[in-house]
Amino acid sequence: MRTRTVLTRLTVLTVFLLVLAACGGGGQAGTSAPAAPAGGQAAAPASGQAAGSTASSNVDANGKFKTPQTIEVMATVRSSELAPPGADWIVAKAVKDQLNIDLKMTWVTQSNEYDRLLQTRAAANDLPDVFLASPTVVSNLAPQGLLADWTPYLKFMPTFVTEREVEKLKPIGTFDGKLLALVTKTPDPYKQSVMIRKDWLDKLGLQVPKTLDEYLAVMKAFTEKDPDGNGQKDTFGWSAAVDTATGRLLRFNPIFGAFGAEFDTNYPWRVDNNKLVYVPTSNERRDALQFIAQMNAAGVIDADWKAQKDEDFRNKWKAGKIGIWFEDWCAGFCSGNHDPFAKANPTGRTIDIDPPVGPGGKSAVSFWTRLNAARFGMSQKAAQAGKGEAIARFMEWLNGPGNTLTTFGEEGKMWKREGDKITVDQANDYRIVRALSAWSVKGSEEELRSRYDQTTSYPNGENIAVWDILQRAQKIAKVDTTDLAVLPPAPSAQAADITRLQAEGEFQFVTGQRPFSQWDAYVQSLKAAGVDAWQQAAEAKAKEAGLIK
Amino acid sequence: MSSVVETRAQEGRRFSITPFFQALVRDIRRHSVLYLMALPGILYFLIFRYYPMYGAIIAFKDYRVLDGFNGSPWVGFKHFQAIFSSPFFYNVLTNTLLISIYKLIFGLPVAVIFALLLNEVRVAWFKRSVQTITYLPHFLSWVVIFGVLLTTLSPSTGLVNKAIVASGGQPINFMTDPKWFRSVLVVSDIWKDLGWGTIIYLAALAGISPSLYEAAAVDGATRFQRIVYITLPSIVPVIVLVTLLRIGNLLSAGFEQVFVLYNPAVYSVADIIDTWVYRQGIQGFQFSVAAAVGLFKGVVGTVLLVTANWAAKKWAGTGIW
Incomplete structure (x- = not known):
């Protein structure tokens, strides 16, 4: 009885406190909620004017702020195995010295967590002041009124605007007349290519394949004729993987390209005879999937491909089990990345080749876009707090006075200029200093040469000139999707279902779990799941942008 | 309590909360340490x-x-309608329930039996070593276990398939075959948390009075009889407690595990509510949808818990309240 009484009273106390807490919480939310939209509407236009009028008074002749400013920057570290820079980061010190801005850095060490973290912060109206965001994230955040219009601040970042082609790319980042995402040209060269084991070709007396049929024949020989000579049937003609997050087929791009069925996952469209075609349900896509199903049935694809992730795929060709594969050429050939292959394959020789040529002479390694996949975003909160000018001047600094410091680190110590070539020391401590280089790189030849102009001789006798591979990759056939970037992404309420239907469907077709006689039903299911509505929205936008009439 | 009854009687139908708080304050004064500890x-x-x-x-x-x-x-109810009209909702609901129920049905007895076996081990260092070794997988992340599974279950180079082929069978694609994938989920889950799950039972077993065993031994009960008639009945309340708590979580089938292990080949049998919400709600910035699913899970979980507790009290004579 005694315990019962105590229990009863404890319960009553809990409920009472609970009610108190709920009222307290409700009260807080109640008072802050009306304030936010009011501030949002009132302050947005004012902040632009404020930025303009305070420009001359708050900044000295050298562009240094008279009163200290603070901005929060959220960014990923360059590589998950590198620690974020410490408190003595020379870039932050330089920003403080030269601009009087305190950089508050929020580092994300796992890049695949970045979107989720950013969107979680967005949901709590706690976006960092300035950040990079994917097109999908931008389209999620823009209608919420969380992103600031960059327009009033562009005047503080003139060289950035010119060098990164901001004016030309404005339409892509504009929502309802406001420039909510700063779209820039990509600082990267085209990075993909098809790679083949030249030593295996030589051993089996085969030529470099050109057409799809020749590719398939070589894949079969690589799978069945023991090209590594170890007496075991443990090699494969091709390898692939499945995307962890979406379940999409990975590493089949050149095969799709040979059918004209390659698409950009953000913008899965093609303009054909003045019509906007949804590529995933096109006949070309079906034909390409049929060819992959043929490869799969012939057993020439790595037996583990259906369950493996991208890292597993990489380990396979590094271990010397794969004959032909589609890969980022730097992930394949840059020193460091190629080392494990050279060690594991004492007689291995890898070369890059042209992608297969398919029906009607079609050929493409993969899609590519001339745009930086990540867009710069500024939070509306930061703009309201009057941080817009500081953010813009920081961006300008990254592009100008602070460019080489951010990109390469301390001159003389971490990198050297010899003639017109920059030599960069790749020590881990120095790579940590370059944590924000994704923001500062511009894609100039000097910069590209510092990254890719390397010729390395390996213990297995391979001598690889990465710059030559880069040059070849720029000339190779690819599907340019730059112009499609004005089109809207999948409607967010249906996006996940569309992605699953598509990923699951394509997977089942190529693995033989679903016969191609069900293709029409598959297309219908996608249309019903939201593709039809998406197509209408995309067509309207395409007309507006002049892609179709 | 009596004062409340009096108040009620005096005021007719009007119920006053004031005496409740007076009693509460008195009670807090009297048992201040207990309340402080509960705070x-x-x-x-x-x-x-x-x-x-x-x-x-x-x-x-x-x-x-x-x-x-x-x-x-x-x-x-817009978001609830959207959820229920998704082409995948019933699929993910079925998958969630099946995976959870399989884990419960197969996982629980394994943990109990393992605890009983450990309890019978008389060599202390052996018992402790086995316990420690079986705890270890609990501390591995699913990403690591995915690597282990991929290597051991690989159709080309995996240990398991090599054994199947050596004994004349055809290699099985465990990770991508819808017929096998749920078994992979259940078995890997049991393996990972076997040692950890036994802790609570071992604690319950340690609480059984040795005099019961001594008396049984004197009466000539065999070791097996002692397990059946003393050990098991003594830990029934704990088994019921664990089962009830698991039933309340039936709609959570293990997000991290499924998210790391699944792929499109097995979406039809492995996509669960949580993975669907992750893709739809969190990645798609549809927080209202995610909240609606969370609420749905909460309501169903509560109903299941209350029903199961009622059933447990009725048939096993013990529940959690």
């Missing part, structure tokens, strides 16, 4: 479990960040 727990639940529940109202709203929880417009 951190109460605060924990209030702050981290109950206060956030307020946010569940966005399940009935079109959540707009700038308008906040209160300012966002009400939309009634």
